[in-house]
Amino acid sequence: MNILILIFGKLISSISKLLNLGNGSTWPGHIALKINKNFIKQTIGSKTKIILVAGTNGKTTTSALVSHILIQSGFSVAQNKSGANLLNGAASAIIQGTKLFSAKINNDYLILEVDENNLPLIINQANATYVIALDLFRDQLDRYGEIDSIIKKWKNAFEKLSKNTTLILNADDPQVSYLGKNLRSKVLYFGLNENDQGRIEHGADSIFCPKCQHLLDYKSITFSHLGNWFCSNCGEKRPDLNVSRFDVYPIPGTYNKYNILAAILLATDQRLSEKLIAQALKSFKPAFGRQEEFEVDGKKVKIFLSKNPTSFNESLSTISDLKAKNILIALNDRIPDGLDVSWIWDTNTSLLKNIPNITVSGDRAYDMALRIKYSELENFRIFEDLSDAIKKSLEQTKFGETLFILPTYSAMLETRKILGGRKIL
Amino acid sequence: MTQNHKSLIIGWIYPKLMNVYGDRGNIITLRKRCQWRDIEVEIKYLDAPLLEEDLEKCDLLMMGGAQDEQQKIVSRDLKKKNKALKSAIDKGIPGLYVCGAYQFLGNYYKEADGTEIPGLGIFDLHTINPGRERLIGNLAVQTDFVGNLIGFENHGGRTYLGKNIKPLGTVSSGFGNNGEDKTEGAVYKNSIGTYFHGPILPKNPELADYLIKISLKVKYKEDFELEKLDDSVADSARKVIAKRLSIAI
Numbered sequence: 109m110n111i112l113i114l115i116f117g118k119l120i121s122s123i124s125k126l127l128n129l130g131n132g133s134t135w136p137g138h139i140a141l142k143i144n145k146n147f148i149k150q151t152i153g154s155k156t157k158i159i160l161v162a163g164t165n166g167k168t169t170t171s172a173l174v175s176h177i178l179i180q181s182g183f184s185v186a187q188n189k190s191g192a193n194l195l196n197g198a199a200s201a202i203i204q205g206t207k208l209f210s211a212k213i214n215n216d217y218l219i220l221e222v223d224e225n226n227l228p229l230i231i232n233q234a235n236a237t238y239v240i241a242l243d244l245f246r247d248q249l250d251r252y253g254e255i256d257s258i259i260k261k262w263k264n265a266f267e268k269l270s271k272n273t274t275l276i277l278n279a280d281d282p283q284v285s286y287l288g289k290n291l292r293s294k295v296l297y298f299g300l301n302e303n304d305q306g307r308i309e310h311g312a313d314s315i316f317c318p319k320c321q322h323l324l325d326y327k328s329i330t331f332s333h334l335g336n337w338f339c340s341n342c343g344e345k346r347p348d349l350n351v352s353r354f355d356v357y358p359i360p361g362t363y364n365k366y367n368i369l370a371a372i373l374l375a376t377d378q379r380l381s382e383k384l385i386a387q388a389l390k391s392f393k394p395a396f397g398r399q400e401e402f403e404v405d406g407k408k409v410k411i412f413l414s415k416n417p418t419s420f421n422e423s424l425s426t427i428s429d430l431k432a433k434n435i436l437i438a439l440n441d442r443i444p445d446g447l448d449v450s451w452i453w454d455t456n457t458s459l460l461k462n463i464p465n466i467t468v469s470g471d472r473a474y475d476m477a478l479r480i481k482y483s484e485l486e487n488f489r490i491f492e493d494l495s496d497a498i499k500k501s502l503e504q505t506k507f508g509e510t511l512f513i514l515p516t517y518s519a520m521l522e523t524r525k526i527l528g529g530r531k532i533l
Numbered sequence: 534m535t536q537n538h539k540s541l542i543i544g545w546i547y548p549k550l551m552n553v554y555g556d557r558g559n560i561i562t563l564r565k566r567c568q569w570r571d572i573e574v575e576i577k578y579l580d581a582p583l584l585e586e587d588l589e590k591c592d593l594l595m596m597g598g599a600q601d602e603q604q605k606i607v608s609r610d611l612k613k614k615n616k617a618l619k620s621a622i623d624k625g626i627p628g629l630y631v632c633g634a635y636q637f638l639g640n641y642y643k644e645a646d647g648t649e650i651p652g653l654g655i656f657d658l659h660t661i662n663p664g665r666e667r668l669i670g671n672l673a674v675q676t677d678f679v680g681n682l683i684g685f686e687n688h689g690g691r692t693y694l695g696k697n698i699k700p701l702g703t704v705s706s707g708f709g710n711n712g713e714d715k716t717e718g719a720v721y722k723n724s725i726g727t728y729f730h731g732p733i734l735p736k737n738p739e740l741a742d743y744l745i746k747i748s749l750k751v752k753y754k755e756d757f758e759l760e761k762l763d764d765s766v767a768d769s770a771r772k773v774i775a776k777r778l779s780i781a782i
Contacts (some may be wrong), residue, residue, distance in 0.1 A: 217582060253599060254553065254600040316602070316606070321605075321606055323580075447669070447670065447688060448554070449685075450732055451552050452555065453555035453556075454555050454733070472768035474766055474769040475736070476772070490766075
């Protein structure tokens with residue numbers, strides 16, 4: 109039965125690619141699960157190690173990093189496509205990764221980036237070797253609900269994990285790291301010892317002790333609520349770190365250091381040597397829309413997907429470190445972006461003040477403009493149409509300079525189309 | 534009388550615990566709109582434990598929504614200081630209470646499993662969470678004192694007003710208090726309760742100015758006219774949503 113679904117799925121996927129009907133990355137899996145709801149459970153070979161990657165920010169980059177290191181080390185890897193992170197995306201990854209006429213996927217590794225709400229469902233379906241939990245920030249409250257409700261779901265799911273699963277947790281995120289308590293599974297922690305001058309920013313989410321709810325103190329803060337936390341009331345503190353630094357960081361941004369450390373922790377646990385990992389990282393290219401580079405008429409364009417307050421603030425602080433002169437912010441409120449744009453008021457737009465060329469665009473361009481206006485910045489332009497906005501921003505960008513585009517998810521897809529006429533992966 | 538050399542103290546109640554839906558935007562808007570008119574502003578960040586003497590120094594109060602766990606901390610703290618907030622509101626100190634804060638001020642909140650959590654009993658209303666779908670989406674409301682309000686709502690509780698309180702306005706599109714009776718929010722003395730996120734004030738400058746005006750009036754005991762500001766960006770942002778909801782504003 110599953111062989112037929114797999115062949116049929118491969119066929120649908122080829123046809124939809126051929127006819128350019130979307131990206132073919134969720135349809136085949138959707139149909140497979142309709143026919144057999146245990147499809148995922150039954151089609152993963154016993155030798156295939158499953159890696160699940162979850163968290164608000166960094167799923168796609170971390171999956172790409174893990175995949176790149178493993179492939180460079182000679183392993184065969186299947187993975188779901190960026191954004192296809194529900195059950196149907198996982199099933200599609202299996203369909204695409206399985207050899208023709210084979211009943212099961214037999215790659216060495218199957219890497220699945222998983223949506224916050226779907227992590228418990230996938231944990232029930234797939235016997236994971238690794239679960240990486242990166243972070244939890246406020247994101248699309250209209251869709252995911254509040255962080256507390258996700259933490260509860262994850263806690264229940266992690267309690268069911270067997271001792272054969274290794275959890276890789278961000279120790280710097282108080283609530284996420286606290287999930288590692290009292291489990292059968294092995295738990296490994298990554299974290300950073302940086303920025304001991306940091307302060308809690310507005311809108312930091314999990315600044316209360318996961319054990320006693322008292323307001324937390326920090327020895328150092330990297331950004332938002334991430335850092336070396338401790339509770340002065342009950343004594344709970346950040347767990348000891350298994351990794352906190354590495355020599356090679358192929359992509360800029362503190363947030364990417366976390367993604368890189370998570371990937372390194374997994375690779376080291378798989379007994380890959382530091383030398384091999386460092387070598388692999390040197391040839392890493394960013395995942396699509398995540399600091400992806402384009403060149404248009406001799407000018408560089410870099411896309412920084414910015415989909416919630418934390419990713420927006422981190423994009424802004426990374427590009428201000430890069431001395432950005434030109435920026436385009438594209439705010440949409442379609443389903444993949446979240447319908448609620450109130451999060452822009454939790455962003456730190458004062459970081460824009462040294463950027464001379466600021467443009468805003470997207471379905472909610474005027475909301476973004478209003479946010480910027482209330483940061484005491486007068487010097488910005490508004491173009492509702494994204495093509496116009498890109499064209500006009502590029503005109504103002506001098507040769508040799510870079511235009512940084514900060515789009516929400518659907519605006520990112522649109523931007524890529526406009527810039528390259530390229531297909532979505 | 535001009536507003537020169539005037540000053541306001543704005544109290545943000547529980548900024549660390551209750552800030553989940555961009556409610557900081559309300560504080561930013563009030564502060565800037567005062568500063569643009571040379572009204573001096575001081576923001577007081579009133580975290581738990583909430584102190585009576587701090588509350589009494591404020592000319593205008595703002596309190597937002599929170600997540601469940603934080604809401605429990607607030608609930609414990611507020612019960613102790615019930616009298617402080619009640620007397621401030623009863624004295625007529627103007628305030629804006631959004632979502633979770635709005636529900637807190639009512640008589641009780643009934644959870645999906647039937648548990649009744651007593652509220653502060655300041656606003657004559659109660660909230661029931663039927664455990665069904667949350668009320669989420671763009672919201673437009675007509676008021677008789679600040680025109681049309683435009684924003685976003687996201688709440689599980691349904692609020693029902695008692696006899697002794699007036700609604701903030703009538704829903705033209707969206708759910709409002711409960712999705713049934715077309716009412717949204719509540720007005721009691723100079724305090725406004727509402728489900729509007731978005732946040733409410735940046736895109737509804739008329740309401741922001743109303744709050745500033747009554748705060749000045751209460752403090753200085755005279756009427757004030759506020760200087761007009763350029764609100765064209767806010768107007769455009771409002772029109773985008775009004776057009777989508779097919780309503781005239």
